[in-house]
Amino acid sequence: MSRKGEIRKSIKSHVSVLSPVERKEMSLAVEERVASSPEYLRARSIFIYHSTADEIDTSALIDRALSEGKEIFLPRVEGEDMVLVPYRRGDEMRVGRFSIVEPVGEPTPMRPDLAVIPLVAFDRDKHRLGRGKGYYDRFLADYDGVSIALAFSLQECSSLPVEPHDISPSIVITDKETIR
């Protein structure tokens, strides 16, 4: 197994022991940090991932942003790319590739002011390790706005291996801190 693969496995095992209550509390702490950040407050449109069980839960943040009148875009995987689909409460969703719930609507070619993305592991230098498919790296390569990666603090590693195609987020926010 590659070093990245080993790190993914190790970190996922840490996350898997979190109870649903712990995960919810940590997710709420992250939501508060995001919602009080100047980047979030300034953003009129936000691309945000639809969380799976081993990621920071974004459902409350999505609800909050919609209540505040912000435009929300959710991702959908199409071939090698991830397209952005405008989302409103009650929009039809389906389970897509990788068992992630995705919107079914028409994608937009626009890029939002802020991107909120998931990760599997991070380090102090804001290097990000994803699931290994490269979707978010390809998205970030084509994105010129601010990106915030959300993480449980226990997803931190001392140092991550970095390759040329890996793109770091602008900010990492955990339940304990904001790393800029």
Place this chain on the structure above:
Amino acid sequence: MKTEIDLGAIERNLHRVESATRKPLILMVKADAYGHGAAQVVRATRAEYYGVATETEGISIRDLGKDVLVTAPSFTALPLCRRYAMIPLIGDLALARRAIELRIERCRIKVNSGMNRLGFTGEKACYRAALLLARAGVLVEGADTHYKDDSDENIAEQNAAFRRAVAAIYSGLSDGGSRGGFTTSVTGTGALQAEDFDYLRVGLAAYGYHTGYATSGLPLEPAMTVTSEIVKSKRIRAGESLGYSSAGFRADRTLYAYTVLGGYADGVSRSEIGRKVIAAGRRLRIAAVSMDTFEMISDSVDLPIGQRVIILSKGVDAAYVAKMRGTIPYEVLVGYNTPRSERVYVAKG
């Protein structure tokens, strides 16, 4: 390729900047108004002065009856300032002597506040220039500076340096016996943070792009849209290449590939390879660029000949293209201003 310029957007951007800074404007229309068409922009706007870089490009603006500042006057072209009553920004002692020799009637003094491009550096040099010009009877109408970085946190320091330079120019003019009005101008951030400067020099913000702190909260509208169309639609298989360099793009899977009008002769730089354009509501990647066309690829989007392709607009604006090219929006905008591109002027909104 077709370039559409929304003159209404430029008017609204200027109005927003003017409202935010409460300063009259010097509108920069150099390099054909940053690629937007200087004559059309001047006709559609109302600024106190219009700024150009060279004497030659100022002539057509003077012909429209506007007051013109020449920001980079040259030794050889300076006589045109006298002939066409344009105001040069003098930033060098040799140029000041040349202006006196040519009997230039009006000028402004350019101050170097840290960019180290043009202008007098330091109070002593500013004093000497003002004294020399005043004694020779040249009317020095004001002083101007361009800050090195509009988002610079040390803007207060640059403002202070400019104030010291202005004080030295005042002394020089006074000692030289000059009479007449005197105004100052600075670029964006300085004007916001210093009430005592008279004019705001506005450039990129007029055309819809932020340069830093000064305009960061303003909802600017990019005025330029560049579109084109697909002229050839095909499929390529794994291993096949696109474009005329075998070292260029090589497909690793079967793809849709489209040839779109617009190459480096039209301002689509080869450094745009890898960035996205928009067609049928999807973002598709530029895989190769030649002189007259570029190649666009997709995994799944099947498009016909004649399909409109958006090269520059919302979603793929000049800030985005600049980031992908490793340059600044200015270079992107002026690059698309080519003789072959069809130009259309509209006033939306």
